[in-house]
Amino acid sequence: MTRSLRFRLAAGALISIAVALSLVWYVLGHLFEDYLADQYANEMTAVSDALGARLAIEDGNLRLASEPSDPRFQIPAGGRYWQITAEGGETPLRSRSLWDQELSRALLLPDMYCGFHQAEGPDGGVILVSIKDMVLTEGDHQTTFTVYTAFSKDDMEAALASYHWPLMLMLIVTGALLLLASFLQGLIGLKPLSHLRREIADIRAGRSSQMGASGPAEVTPLVNEINMLLSERETAVERARARASDLAHGLKTPLTVLSHLAEALPADRREMALQQIELVRQRADRQLQAARLGVEQMATTSLIGISGKLVSVLSPVTRSRGIEWTLDIDPDITIQADPADVAEAMGNILDNAVRFAERRIEISALQDREMTVLRIGDDGPGAAPDRYASMLKRGVSGGEEGMGAGLGLAISRDIATAYGGDLQLDRSRLGGLEVALCLPNKALANLQPNSFG
Structure with missing residues (x-):
């Protein structure tokens, strides 16, 4: 089932309108059908009564003083018919419109239509018949007879059609107007929900810290709950920062003491101990940075600004080795992500590039409507394609034995994944390794804190 409220409201309105109009069609159709049947029944009763009033008995037989004046009775298959059949079996009296057709109960069709009997008319069509038994008394003589009055079924169906078509058109127009009204x-x-979405986007982008209190009464409780959640979130962020600072201060002194103690070790062990202490310090720094991921406010980050700062920091290291930098990034490319997270991800990738590059490092970026792809390539030895997947795992280094702890690319990938992106490896056009850091232009709405390392 779709999760769109607008679709659900439209579907509910469509079903309700269709049911209501169908009920109106059914009720009005049957009311008019009953009304029309009553009109025809009254007309046939009036004809029967008029014929009965004009009958007389002459020489023991029924005689009609005068026929109804309606000209349709005089025209063959004229649409109106009558017949008087005496009980004695004498030749029935009938209208000229019946021509040589004779009505009787035995010739009636089994099915009735709107309360009328059906029979075949003089033109082969169906006629609707009303039957009335009457008794004529004249002196001591009493005669029982049956009066058949009939009209063409086509006449009634045409009258029903002339009503149903305008009714259908009116209901269609009414349904369209009701659907338009429900859409509006x-x-x-x-509309207030769209306003709420814009306010939340402003909060995520760092342009505001709380949602406004204006809006419909039905939305106000939701706004209040979100503002309370934001306040609790800000409190949690401050606590996390305080704990991170305490942890960093607590680790600094023991690591410094261990570094001094390691100086007293033999040369072969001293180097290994110092490397392990430095590894612990780097891992602690990365864990502290990772603890902030997804908790701090989102900000609009310029890639050219972050890249320029990182290159200026690493340039003194590469200048002595004669390594050149190529930076090809449009100044207008920005993403909604914390600058520290982007710097951490890029810094880990650039550390590897600086370690293995021989003469050149290239940084470029492309952006489409949804994703920004930052590519960092070098002219180093690279790696075999079958090792790419394992290089993104923790503890697996892409270089020679002992060069790096194999955490940088894994952490960078975790950062990209947390924002809804990815990290991919390939062979660069310079011959070495190319790392593609893919980040969405807008951060995920459900970004959660992640733990790396």
Whole structure:
């Protein structure tokens, strides 16, 4: 089932309108059908009564003083018919419109239509018949007879059609107007939600810290809950920062003491101990940075600014080795991500590039509507493609034995994944390794804190 409120409201309105209009169609159709059947029944009753009033008995037989004046009775298959059948079996009296057709109960069709009997008419069509038994008394003589009055079924169906088509058109127009009204109602009713989305986007981008209190009464409780959540989140961030600072201060002194103690070790062990102490310090720094990921406010980060700062920091290291830098990034490329997270991810990749590059390092970036791809390539020895997957795992280094702890690329990938992106390895056009850091232009709405290392 779709998760769109607008679609649900539209579907509910469509079903409700369709059911309501179908009910209106059914009720009005049957009311008019009953009304029309009553009109025809009254007309046939009036004809039967008029014929009965004009009958007389002459020489023991029924005689009609005068026929109804309606000209349709005089025209063959004229659409109106009557017949008088005496009980004695004498030749029935009938209208000229019946021509040589004779009505009887035995010739009636089994099915009735709107309360009328059906029979075949003089033109082969169906006629609707009303039957009335009557008794005529004249002196001591009493005669029982049956009066058949009929009309064409096509006449009634044409009258029903002339009513149903305008009714259908009216209901279609009414349904369209109601659907339009429901669409406008949904558009106007859900507009506050769009306003809330913009306010939340401003909070994530760091342009505001709280949501405004203005809005419909139904939305105000939600806004209050979100503001309370933001306040609790800010409190949690401050506590996390305080704990991170305490942890960093607590680790600094023991690591410094261990470094001094390691100086007293034999040369072969001293170097290994210092490397391990430095490894612990680097891992602690990365864990402290990772603890902030997804908790700090989102900000608009310029890639050219972050890249320029990192290159200026690493240039003194590469200048002595004669390594050249190529930076090809559009100044307008920005992403919604914490600058420290982007710097951490890029810094780990650049550390590897500086370690293995021989003469050149290239940095470039491309951006489409959804994703920004930052590519960092070098002209170093690179790695075999079958090692790319393992190089993104923790503890696996892409270089020679002992060169690096194999954490940089794994941490960078974790950062990219936390923002809804990815990190990919390939062979660069310079011949070495190329790392593609893919980050969405807008951070995930459900970004959660992650722990790396």
